[in-house]
Amino acid sequence: SAWIETGTYYGETTKILSNISKKTVSIEADKDLYELAKKKLFNFKNVELIFGKSEDILSDAIEKVLDYKNICIYLDAHLCNDHIKNKKTFGVEKDATPIKKELKLIEEQKDKFNKINILIDDIRLFNNKFQNYPKKDYLVNWCKDNNFDWEIEQDIFICKKII
Numbered sequence: 001s002a003w004i005e006t007g008t009y010y011g012e013t014t015k016i017l018s019n020i021s022k023k024t025v026s027i028e029a030d031k032d033l034y035e036l037a038k039k040k041l042f043n044f045k046n047v048e049l050i051f052g053k054s055e056d057i058l059s060d061a062i063e064k065v066l067d068y069k070n071i072c073i074y075l076d077a078h079l080c081n082d083h084i085k086n087k088k089t090f091g092v093e094k095d096a097t098p099i100k101k102e103l104k105l106i107e108e109q110k111d112k113f114n115k116i117n118i119l120i121d122d123i124r125l126f127n128n129k130f131q132n133y134p135k136k137d138y139l140v141n142w143c144k145d146n147n148f149d150w151e152i153e154q155d156i157f158i159c160k161k162i163i
Helices: 011-018 029-039 054-063 099-112 136-145
Strands: 002-006 023-028 049-050 070-075 115-121 146-153 157-162
Touching: 002 011, 002 054, 011 049, 011 070, 011 115, 023 029, 023 054, 029 049, 049 054, 054 099, 070 099, 099 115, 099 157, 136 146, 136 157
Parallel strands: 002 023, 002 070, 023 049, 070 115
Antiparallel strands: 115 157, 146 157
């Protein structure tokens, strides 16, 4: 299978994903974090880093893994701080979370794969009170509309395409 990750950050999760998949594509919108991850992951031959916002290029990342019948997508492109520089990495609070756009892009291409697992990090924030995060019901309804089972483990909302 292949992994797609939105929000490379420091590349630690990218490293882990590259050890359990044949191909890992990671998208990072902050230029400094992207450059840091490029240096850190230089020797990982099955990792491809893409600079840009996930809502703009997630479709391109999905196109890069069409040779795989099974994919996992880790959605973690949220407004965050670079803890080294103590600054916001990108976005403003009213549009910082691209989750609705990301799910729409996945919905458009989901039938190209046999199995899809989607992991959405930071589920505790999906309460319609923090930034522009929707309520958890939005995610549950998306799963119902697109024939996905769902569950929550730790702080991650997990969607699995029903075959």
